[in-house]
Amino acid sequence: MQHHNNKIDAALLGKIVLARFLELPLRAFDRLVTQTEFSTGFTAMRPWVTVSQLEGAQVAHDAADTHQTGTPQTQASPILGEIHETSQGLMFLYHRDSYAREYRFDEEGVNHLMSRPDFPVERAGVLRRLRLINTRNRLTHALMQAVLASQAAYLRSGQALALLPLTQAEISARLRTESNLSVVADPGRISRLVRVLSIALPNGKAVPLGGLFPKPRQVHCHFVDHVIKREKTWMLEGVLREPLTDEAIAAILEREYGIRLLRRTVANIRHDLAIPDCRSRSQRMNYLAATEGFSALVPLTPQALRTAIPAQPGVYEIRAALGLPMGEAKAGWLEKSAPPGPHSIVYIGSSGDLRKRLGDHLRGNSDNVLLHNHLADGAARVRFRLVSEGWRRAERDLYRVFCETFGTPPLCNRMSP
Known part of the structure; x- marks a missing residue:
């Protein structure tokens, strides 16, 4: 009878143990460090082990007491740490x-x-855990320094469009050549580590570390999504008459961002994002349809109130110029195909007397300080539709459609009507 040798090679076993250790969630990892440092085996090894901090690493000032104080820290945060601008x-x-x-x-x-020969097994286990902790922390620290250098623009802004394509294989190659790591930073180990880590950006937003390693396709998805979202604003402002075709999206991406994509690539990305084609999107421009029959935009000034706004019931929409005047913005866009300067719908309302209500807004008597601040520069404009009956219901319907179309209420509407 043949006996098979089922023993695993020591080097292979070590790699398996390390791989599993890298996948430990942060709280489990912190708990293991605490338990190890409070064990009798660790106490016995202290003459030969010095507890220190990674070179160049810094811990947040509001962190709980260290393990060295003899008191365990409070429950660990699921966030590895936070990025600060200095x-x-x-x-x-x-x-x-x-x-x-x-x-x-x-x-x-x-x-x-x-x-x-009498060296206790418990102490040998403590030594193995300490070396595993060293390996994980050194790899994590080297990885974070590489991310800070590679994705600085995104880390500062938090804007998806600032992300650069960066694969884990590229980071692995960089760490192997540029760092003095004592452990091999292969893509597999990096992958296991980043899938359990999250960090906080300067704006407080928590993001998974794995999201900082986007493939080119993922970056292109952000840009296509951005252009299509801007499409609604451009149509509302009259810059576009109909939704962008895939060819037009590809042209804008190349002209404005230097991203060259084929039409069919844009179509595939749009499909992945569950965004309908231009014909279907044209049918979904709900807010444009809901404002059918509105008056032309008129300046929200005392003179216009007297001459252009009737003292009758109706629903209205106020736009505040937050950037360039609309004419200049449109002209600039036609020249460069860049988005126009922001000229936003900041308020939707209704009244039994449009002239009086808009006058109250203009004078700051409507108990809406934020809206009054946007009207103070005299550049705001308004358009309206007369509604003889049910003007409050018309306001609610228009507000609802606005939120459905743009995903957020107007800036100065403090509550739904």
Whole structure:
């Protein structure tokens, strides 16, 4: 009878153990560090082990007491740390001491201890865990420094359009050539690590670390989605008469962002994003349809109130010029195909007397300070539709359609009507 040798090679077993250790969630990792440092085996090894912090790593000032104080920290945050902007550039602050922990060994003394036949198994296990913690933290720190350098624009702004294509294979190659890591930073290890880590941007938004390694296709998705979302605003402002075709989207991407995509690539991305084609989108321009029959835009000024706004019931829409005048914005867009300067719908309302209500807004007597601030520069414009009966219902319907079309209420509408 043949007996098969089922023993796993020690080197292979070590790789498997490390791979699983890299996949530990942050809270489980922090708990393991705490338990290890409070174990009797660790206490016995202290003469040969120095507890320190990774070189160049910083921990947030509001972190709980360190493990070295003898008191366990409070429950670990699921966020690795936060990015801060300093005069020297971007800086990463770890949320826990355990995430920046590093152990330094008296290797000669440790080797002598381990060579003794009576060396306790428990202490050998502690040493293995300490080396695993070192490996994970060193790889994490090197990875964060590479991300800070590679995705600085996105980390500062939080805008998806600022993300650069960056694969884990590229980061792996960079870490192998540019860092002094004692562990091999292969793509598989990086993949296991980033899938369990999240960080906080300067604006407080938490993002998964894996999201900072987008493939080119993912970056292109952000840009196509951005252009199609802007399409609604351009149509509302009269810059476009109908939704953009895939060819037009590809042309804007190349002209404005230097991204060259085929028409069919845009179509495939649009399909992946569950965005209908231009014909279907044309049928979905709900707000444009809902404002059919509105008057032309008129300046929201005392003179226009007297001459152009009737003292009758109706529903109205106020636009505040937040950038260039509309004419200049449209002219600039026609020249460069860039989005026009923001000229936004900031308020939707209704009244039994349009002239009186709009006059109250203009004078600041409508108890809406935010709206009055937007009207103060005299550049606001208004359009309206007379509604003899049910003007409040008409306002509610228009407000609802606006929210459905643009995904958010007008800036100065403090509550739904």
